[in-house]
Each structure stands twice: as C-alpha cells, then as structure tokens.
Amino acid sequence: MVQPDEFEVWYTAEDFPDSFHKTGRMVFTVEALAHALFVTGRAPQDQAAFGWTSVYEWLHRVALIPAYIRRAPTGRLTRSDLARELDRSEKVGLSYTLGQGMTGIFSQQVISVRFLMHVDRYAARYGIRFAANTRRRADLFGERETGGWVVAEAKGRSGNIDDELKETMRAQKRTIRSVGGEPPALAYACAAHFPQYKGIPDHLKLHAVDPVEDEFEAIDLPVDRNRFALAYYEPFLAALDTGQEEPITDGYQVASFGPFRASIGVLDVVVQRVQQAGQGRLDGLYQDVVELLETHLATARPANRFTDGTFVTTKWQEALNHDDWSAEEGEGFYGWR
Known part of the structure; x- marks a missing residue:
C-alpha cells in the first residue's frame, strides 16, 4: 500500500540478467527523488574555482518537483497542467532532469547502488580529458553496495519512447569500457517517460535496458576510489556550508534552505572524515567511509535517510497534492506495466 507521502512508479527491465525481475514496482518518497537529483547533478565541485555552483544547481533542479510534479490519489507520479503546457525546450529540460532523478531511484532500489555520480562531475573535478570522438558517453557511474562499478545512461521523455530511442540507449550505456581498470558489473540505460494510450497521457513509467555489447569507441574511465568518495561528498559539504545551520540531529549535521522548504543532513562522522x-x-x-556507514547507520531508517549517510527533508506535500492536474483515465490499466 502506497503511503500518502510516497510515489509509485512501475518499471520494465529489458535484457537484464535473470536475477532481475522483468517488471517491478518502485515506491519512494519525494525526499528520495530530491536526493537522487542531488547526486546525479553535473556541476563541478571545486569550491575554490567554482564557488557553490553545485548547491545552486541542486536547488534549481529540486524546485522543479513542487512546481511541476504531482501525486495522483493512488500514488502514481504525474505532471501538473502547467508542466504539460510548457514549450518544447522547457519540456525537454524537465524530462531530462526527471530522467536523471528516476535513474538514481532505479539505481538505488533495483541495482543497490549506494554511491552514484555524474561522469562529467568527476571528470571536471580531477581534470580528466576525453578524446574528441568520445562525446557520446554514459551519464552516470557508481558502485553497488555488494561491490562492482555500474554505468548508467539517463533519458527522459514527455511522451512515448520509440525503437530509435531504445537503440540510442543501447549504444550509449556501453560507451564506458572500464571504471578504475575494472569492467562495469552492470551497464544500463533508463528512460523515464509519460506514455500515452489512444492520446490519453498516463503516469510516469521507467524503461531500462542492459544489453551486453560494448561500443566500438568505448572509453576507459580512470577512477580512484578515495578521490571518488571525496568528490561524492563535496557537494553535500558545500550544502551544509551554504544553508542555514541547524542543530545536530541524531548524529547528522543539518542545513536548511528556507524559501525552498528543504533541508539536507550528513552524518557528522562522515563530514569530519571527508573534511580531513x-x-x-x-x-x-573510501574504506573509512564505508566502515563509518556500517557502524553508524541505523538498520531501520526513516525513508528520507539514505545508505550514503545523508538525508533530505522537504515540506512540499501541499504542492504535490495540489489539484492542478487533469484527471487521467486508465489509471488501473494493467497493460502499460
């Protein structure tokens, strides 16, 4: 049963190993979506050179949620009428951002990825250069809780997905041959989209593919796990420095962002180690952070506290439940799953 503060999104998984279900149901909070948008952002994290760009980028991205995302009575994720009336370029921007966020949700819930990061953010942080003929590469990479790197490509569409997009997804997600000298344990692509049936828009759906083939021009991504961990947590530390400091809560340092009605927290022991x-x-x-998480993360955690030792809280319930979206027919239609 979906709770009043949760979303429900169904996914299909194509060409994944047999251990994965071909169809599935993801249930997550708006805070989980906000967290996924944070970690998949691409703003560079060198504070000395770029200031607080990562925090401003995240605030811009998460503001799209109360502005355009709505929760249908059954918990399905839908769009406001205003979102459907955006011009083409604005719809593309919304779909792109939502595609990245939903790839983050899928990666955490289905693939068990604890740390996920945009390839360009890591590359910008450490001055990694790619050959001129490798512009087409996967968006995201990270590591599973059980070990092993993953590579993920994120897409978003405001309507149906077609065979051409599926082929593009198949090619792009295999454009990284190795991460830190190791072949990815999984390389997949996700497309978040709002399918239509007989002209009637339905709720958000996720389509994921995981073919085996590598692209001819696949690249090697040089990654050091310690630098990876530092780059992963730097935007969280920037957020703590930028926001309004709040009292330490259950061992978490906390900062709030008043007009955005959102707060971020990071385990204090993790903050201290990353600062060092x-x-x-x-x-x-990297190993120290993993051990700190194993020691200090409660086994039973609220839904807004995540396996990387961070949390996000929001006060967007009124906006998400606002009745400014058209009733969509076919909500119980099983065939689209």
Whole structure:
C-alpha cells in the first residue's frame, strides 16, 4: 500500500540478467527523488574555482518537483497542467532532469547502488580529458553496495519512447569500457517517460535496458576510489556550508534552505572524515567511509535517510497534492506495466 507521502512508479527491465525481475514496482518518497537529483547533478565541485555552483544547481533542479510534479490519489507520479503546457525546450529540460532523478531511484532500489555520480562531475573535478570522438558517453557511474562499478545512461521523455530511442540507449550505456581498470558489473540505460494510450497521457513509467555489447569507441574511465568518495561528498559539504545551520540531529549535521522548504543532513562522522580528506588525508577515505556507514547507520531508517549517510527533508506535500492536474483515465490499466 502506497503511503500518502510516497510515489509509485512501475518499471520494465529489458535484457537484464535473470536475477532481475522483468517488471517491478518502485515506491519512494519525494525526499528520495530530491536526493537522487542531488547526486546525479553535473556541476563541478571545486569550491575554490567554482564557488557553490553545485548547491545552486541542486536547488534549481529540486524546485522543479513542487512546481511541476504531482501525486495522483493512488500514488502514481504525474505532471501538473502547467508542466504539460510548457514549450518544447522547457519540456525537454524537465524530462531530462526527471530522467536523471528516476535513474538514481532505479539505481538505488533495483541495482543497490549506494554511491552514484555524474561522469562529467568527476571528470571536471580531477581534470580528466576525453578524446574528441568520445562525446557520446554514459551519464552516470557508481558502485553497488555488494561491490562492482555500474554505468548508467539517463533519458527522459514527455511522451512515448520509440525503437530509435531504445537503440540510442543501447549504444550509449556501453560507451564506458572500464571504471578504475575494472569492467562495469552492470551497464544500463533508463528512460523515464509519460506514455500515452489512444492520446490519453498516463503516469510516469521507467524503461531500462542492459544489453551486453560494448561500443566500438568505448572509453576507459580512470577512477580512484578515495578521490571518488571525496568528490561524492563535496557537494553535500558545500550544502551544509551554504544553508542555514541547524542543530545536530541524531548524529547528522543539518542545513536548511528556507524559501525552498528543504533541508539536507550528513552524518557528522562522515563530514569530519571527508573534511580531513580535503585537508590532505585522502588515503583510506573510501574504506573509512564505508566502515563509518556500517557502524553508524541505523538498520531501520526513516525513508528520507539514505545508505550514503545523508538525508533530505522537504515540506512540499501541499504542492504535490495540489489539484492542478487533469484527471487521467486508465489509471488501473494493467497493460502499460
């Protein structure tokens, strides 16, 4: 049963290993979506060179949720009437952002990815250069809780997806041959879209593909796990520095962002260790963070607290339940799953 503060999104998984269900149901909170938008952002994290761009980028991205995303009575994720009336370029921007966020949700819930990051953010942070003929590459990479790198491509569409998009997804998600010298354990692509049936728009659906073939021009992504961990947490630390400081809560440092009605928290022990890494004690960071998470994360956690030792809280319930979207028929139509 979907709770009043949760979304429900169904997915289909094509060409995944047999251990994965071909269809499935993801249930998540708006805070989980906001968290996914945070970690999949691409803004560079070198504060000395770029200031607080990562925080401003995240605030821009998450503001799209109360502005355009609505919760149908059954919990399905739909769009406001205003979102459907956006011009083409604005719809593309919304779909792109939602596609990245939903790829983050799928990666965490279905693939069990604890750390996920935009390839360009890591590359920008450490000055990695790619050959001129490798512009087409996957968006995201990360590591599963059970070990093993993953590579993910994110797409978003305001309508149906077609065979051409599926072929593009198949090609792009296999454009990274190795991460840190290791072949990805999984390389998949996700398309979040709002399918239509007989002209009637339905609720959000996710289509994921995981073919085996590598692209001819696939690249190797040089990654060091310690630098990966530092780059992953830097935007969270920037958020703590930028927002309004709040009292430490259950061992989490907390910052709030008033007009956005959102807050971010990070385990204090993780903050301290990452700060030490930023001051030069980089060796052992990744393993130290993993051990801190295993020690300090409660087994039973609220839905807004995540396996990376962070949390997000929002006060968007009124906006999400606002009755400014057209009733969509076919909500119980099983065939689209």
